Amino acid sequence: MSQSAQKPEFIGFGLGLRPVHYPEILNHDPPVDWFEVISENYMVRGGQPLQILERIRTRYPIVMHGVSLSIASTAALNMDYLAALKSLAERFEPRWISDHLCWTGVHGVNLHDLLPIPYTQEALDHVTSRVHQVQDYLGRPLTLENVSSYVSFGRSEMPEWEFIAELTRRTGCWLLFDVNNVYVSAFNHEYDPREFIDGIPADRVLQFHVAGHSHMETHIIDTHDAPVCDDVWDLYRYALQRFGPVSTIIERDDDIPPLAELIDELDIARGIAAEVLSTPKASVNA
DSSP: OOSOOOOOOOOOEEEEOOGGGHHHHHHHOOSOSOEEEEGGGGOSSSSHHHHHHHHHHTTSOEEEEOSOOOTTOSSOOOHHHHHHHHHHHHHHOOSOEEEESSEEEETTEEEEEEEOOOOOHHHHHHHHHHHHHHHHHHTSOOEEEOOOOSOOOTTOOSOHHHHHHHHHHHHOOEEEEEHHHHHHHHHHHTOOHHHHHHTSOGGGEEEEEEEOOEEOSSOEEOOOOSOOOHHHHHHHHHHHHHHOSOEEEEEOOSSOOOHHHHHHHHHHHHHHHHHHHTOOSSOTTO
16 A cells, blocks of 8 residues: 555544444534544444444544454454445444554464553564555554553663654554543553654644553553543643644543543644644634
């Protein structure tokens, strides 16, 4: 696939689509610019989730975000999974498709976790080859997210940001830059999160995630079950200064509050972006 694909346009400030919020979204058209959907939740033959997604995507742009691609695994790519992913994308026409720079299982067993990789030349060559295969199959660039981590590999030959930067150069993939994950990993591994941000090519960042976490004093766990803390908002501010306007979502996966509370939090992101970028605070769809 060509590495010169045009970067999708900025689509504003969105939320992860969660079933508990379906009725309010369908009945009240809340002030959200777009929704990110978990790909695997809709990779089914039929039923209510697909019907609801059909209705929502007529009103809002959507992007597809997966958790099972396992792009860094040494196991063969799951072609049944990729076929279902491609079919879903052809039906719902997302602005882009993303997943995580990690592996998720071994010997055919999905461990349902986003597991880190060693940052070596061997791993870089391996992941590069697999990204090319997936992009060729899907017929579009892939967007990959940096994951949070709690252990590091003694064999790593470069920092994570150098690995990611080189991967984008070799493959033309986009980056889903998770600000909270950088904050979590930086605390756990004792590095400056701003060094991570400074090491990422500014023209490859397509989307931001911001989220809450659980601070355990000696380490941080990426739980997505709390409001975004002030330190992560500060890092989001720094990322905007580095990368410019980037489509942003609040990511909440547990202890999910009423939609109004998430929209209030989304307004914080809008306000920070307006301040940093000197752009109107209003929604891009206003």
